[in-house]
Amino acid sequence: MSIHLGRKNACRSPVPQLRIVRRIGLPPRSWDSHSGSTCPDVFELTDGRFAVIGAEKTAEVRQARPDMRELNRHEIVVVVDRRALACAKDFITDK
Secondary structure, X not given: OOOOOOOOOOOOOOOOOOOEEEEOOOOHHHHOOOOOOOOOEEEEEOOOOEEEEOEEOHHHHHHHOXXXXXXXXXXXXXXXXXXXXXXXXXXXXXX
């Protein structure tokens, strides 16, 4: 539910600027990426969330799984190589 107080977007909270704390896991070049520039990667953000670089595959996943929940306008499905997540998992703590 949205409450309007005369200004558009008056009820939206300010979005904090995303800042990367560190790469989670090993750099792509260390696990067989030839260029290191087009491989999946995982980063920890200052607010504890994670940023993931992967291939956008929303349409393909929707086609394979039509009962998938609705996505918000700002959401997409990203596919990440198993190796990227396996390299990252040992570096993620239960803060």
